[in-house]
Structures are given as C-alpha cells and as structure tokens.
Amino acid sequence: RESCERCRKEKTEDTEQQIIRETFHLVSKRDENICNFLEGGLLIGGSDNKLIYRHYATLYFVFCVDSSESELGILDLIQVFVETLDKCFENVCELDLIFHVDKVHNILAEMVMGGMVLETNMSEIITQVEAQGKMEKSEAGIAGAPARAVSAVKNMNLPEMPKNINIGDISIKVPNLPSFK
Helix, strand or coil, rough: CHHHHHHCCCHHHHHHHHHHHHHHHHHHCCCCCCCCCCECCHCCHHEEEEEEEECCCCEEEEEEECCCHHHHHHHHHHHHHHHHHHHCCHHHHHCHHHHHHHHHHHHHHHECCCECCCCHHHHHHHHHHHHHHHHHHHHHHHHHHHHHHHHHHHCCCCCCCCEEEECCEEEECCCCCCCCC
C-alpha cells in the first residue's frame, strides 16, 4: 500500500503514461485462462508490487498493490468496485469512466483511502456517493444564487429602480446603479 502510494506521488505525467502503457501491455497480452495477478512491471517496482486485474468486456480494471496484499481480497474489491459502477451508471462502459471521472474517483474514494480498504458494502457506497452528488448540486445552486437574483431583478420590469427595499423590520438602501435594461 505505502510503496504504491509513494510511487504514485513521485511520478511525472510522462512516467505515469509509460506505466499505463507497460501495465496495459503486461495485462492485455495474458491469456484469459491465466490467473489475474502478476508481478508489477519495472516502472512500478517489479517484484515489490503486484498487478491484480479483472477483464470485463472491453474494460480492464487494474490495481497495483504491494506484494503483501491478498490477491483474492483485491479481486473481490475489484468486483465490488465494478458492480458499484454498474449500479451507479446502469451498465458501466468506457464512456462513463471517461466523462464521469470525478464520480468514479468518488466511488473509489468511498472504498479505499490511503491504501486501506474502508468500505465494501455496495449499498453504503452508493448512499455516500449519492449524498456527495446532492451536496455538489446544492453547492452549485448556492454559487449560482447571485446570478439568479440579478436575472430575477432584470425580469421584474419595474418602471424605476427602488430607492429602498423593506422586508419586515429591515430596510435596505439600494445604491445608485445603472439601468439593468
């Protein structure tokens, strides 16, 4: 866990792309009847790390872990990850992963953090991801409030700009503003 995390942080974008190519080459050339884990490539630490993967249709899901990690445990984790993606995206495909990368990262972050598995219950993961989505939408709504307020004032069709706005006991003096129209 620690070595993979440290390895990931120290890589440049060019090196990351080389690692992705090397990993794809190692995994994609393997026969379907061979086990789903192998030693990591030279770029990710060789025998210190393992690549554990599952192949679904046209997608490969690959986890890089240190050599002490349980292969079968990670295969189960990949299965939970893919099933969760499938429920969130209704038959997940490559385009979902490309166009919704933030949501994919949120799902993975609910499952694994700092190299430690936090959650494997799909219902709990989905509940947390949906709550995160609702919070993001409400924050977007708050951020858009000033623009909506200006738009509402513009659409009021007032003959002239009010000098004061009275709301109950509160009186707000409106500054001299240029015409909205």
